[in-house]
Amino acid sequence: MNAAIEAEAARLKELGESKPRLARDPVNEPMINNWTEALGDRNPVYPELAPPAMVQVWTMYGLNGVRDDDDPLGAMTKVLDDAGYTSVVATNCEQTYHRYLRPGEQLAVTTRLSDVVGPKRTALGEGWFVTTLSTWYVDDEPVAEMMFRVLKFKPPEPTGSVIRPLVNQDTEFFWAGTAARELRVQRCPDCQALRHPPGPFCPRCGSGTPDYVVSCGRGEIFSYVVHHHPPVPGKRLPIVIALVELEEGVRMLGELLDVSPDDVRIGQPVTVDWSRVDSDLTLPVWRAVP
Amino acid sequence: MTELPELAIDTTATFVVSTALATRDFQDVHHDRDAAVARGSKDIFLNILTTTGLVQRFVTDWAGPRALVRNVSIRLGVPCYAGDTLVFSGTAKPDGPDTVVDVVGKCSLGDHVTGTVRVSAP
Numbered sequence: 001m002n003a004a005i006e007a008e009a010a011r012l013k014e015l016g017e018s019k020p021r022l023a024r025d026p027v028n029e030p031m032i033n034n035w036t037e038a039l040g041d042r043n044p045v046y047p048e049l050a051p052p053a054m055v056q057v058w059t060m061y062g063l064n065g066v067r068d069d070d071d072p073l074g075a076m077t078k079v080l081d082d083a084g085y086t087s088v089v090a091t092n093c094e095q096t097y098h099r100y101l102r103p104g105e106q107l108a109v110t111t112r113l114s115d116v117v118g119p120k121r122t123a124l125g126e127g128w129f130v131t132t133l134s135t136w137y138v139d140d141e142p143v144a145e146m147m148f149r150v151l152k153f154k155p156p157e158p159t160g161s162v163i164r165p166l167v168n169q170d171t172e173f174f175w176a177g178t179a180a181r182e183l184r185v186q187r188c189p190d191c192q193a194l195r196h197p198p199g200p201f202c203p204r205c206g207s208g209t210p211d212y213v214v215s216c217g218r219g220e221i222f223s224y225v226v227h228h229h230p231p232v233p234g235k236r237l238p239i240v241i242a243l244v245e246l247e248e249g250v251r252m253l254g255e256l257l258d259v260s261p262d263d264v265r266i267g268q269p270v271t272v273d274w275s276r277v278d279s280d281l282t283l284p285v286w287r288a289v290p
Numbered sequence: 291m292t293e294l295p296e297l298a299i300d301t302t303a304t305f306v307v308s309t310a311l312a313t314r315d316f317q318d319v320h321h322d323r324d325a326a327v328a329r330g331s332k333d334i335f336l337n338i339l340t341t342t343g344l345v346q347r348f349v350t351d352w353a354g355p356r357a358l359v360r361n362v363s364i365r366l367g368v369p370c371y372a373g374d375t376l377v378f379s380g381t382a383k384p385d386g387p388d389t390v391v392d393v394v395g396k397c398s399l400g401d402h403v404t405g406t407v408r409v410s411a412p
Contacts, residue, residue: 038312
């Protein structure tokens, strides 16, 4: 996937500048007046001169505009969209003005791809920084330039803001199991002892190469707490956290759903169920067996 | 180093819409609140061409009509939503024959824009 993105970036860079695209209108006083009125800019040199920051305005695609086929940002956006980097945010814009423009001047703009850098981990998610360079011309004279950088990123899936487990090499098999809706219990391949929570060594014989079995998911409440405070992200309190003794003999913690705190009792039979948070996390939960 | 006078802009919905249209930016997130919310935003928000224009205005309001703007270089931060207030502050220092102004535009969510503007005397 990265190779495809990099290949397209290299191809687009090789193409260089897009064909010059003419502004819809020449630089003109009414549009300058609309701009200064909206932005509250009372600089008296306008509208005899155009505000330099308006340079991009003259060549905007407009209400019904369609990007040119050879616009490198459009082409790069497509390949990144296809790779799942569907969101976009602009991060940098640098404009350099060689001179001020006057009403009557006809602008044209060209754009080329400067670089594509990624994948990078950012606060918004994994993404690629795409930088383009645009040049505005009056006839053959370059009058302004712009460097424009966007981040095309994969929006992270909503997590429901739950507290996420720390997954390490000892517990990875357990969370891979929940994702596959299997309640996995660690087993020592040497002495066959089952243990939970998972750890690197067998507490009975000291073996360091653990294995696992899949639990039937049934058990009884060995103990429980009713959690009233402090607040837990993503939860409406109170909640019941039950320590369940599974039929295989190990005890495991989880939230007990659908049983009000007053109705929980020790010895109550429960069965495992699954609470899918997102594609990376499924939590085991308990439900009472009627 | 010279401190520039602050510029506070009430970014009302009217301001967000009229500046988006005056910069010929018709993306719905700048004028249609329902569309902006559907795309995960809190409300309509300021477009980049307006932010660039306001950074330029902040500096020329202080530097005067004879100053020529040579370069505006900005880094974009948090969105500035309709109903917020955007406050620009800045410091100017000479750089050869030019003046370079460091600009920060803050709204209630934090830094909306940071950057520099280079101006020169005619």
